[in-house]
Amino acid sequence: xxxxxxxxxxxxxxxxxxxxxxxxxxxxxxxxxxxxxxxxxxxxxxxxxxxxxxxxxxxxxxxxxxxx
Numbered sequence: 001x002x003x004x005x006x007x008x009x010x011x012x013x014x015x016x017x018x019x020x021x022x023x024x025x026x027x028x029x030x031x032x033x034x035x036x037x038x039x040x041x042x043x044x045x046x047x048x049x050x051x052x053x054x055x056x057x058x059x060x061x062x063x064x065x066x067x068x
């Protein structure tokens with residue numbers, strides 16, 4: 001895939017604006033909640049870092065997708 005204006009400028013800028021907006025809405029209470037109830041954060045991280053790649057590999061294997 002060759003880089004064009006959309007992929008080189010617009011998408012990173014849009015991602016920056018979205019992440020900045022989400023970050024500005026965080027409060028100290030949000031961080032306290034993570035310390036008090038870490039189970040939800042751990043489950044989310046494990047799901048994203050372990051389960052999601054396994055599911056993706058399984059789908060690619062079942063449908064015999066090309067490596068690209």
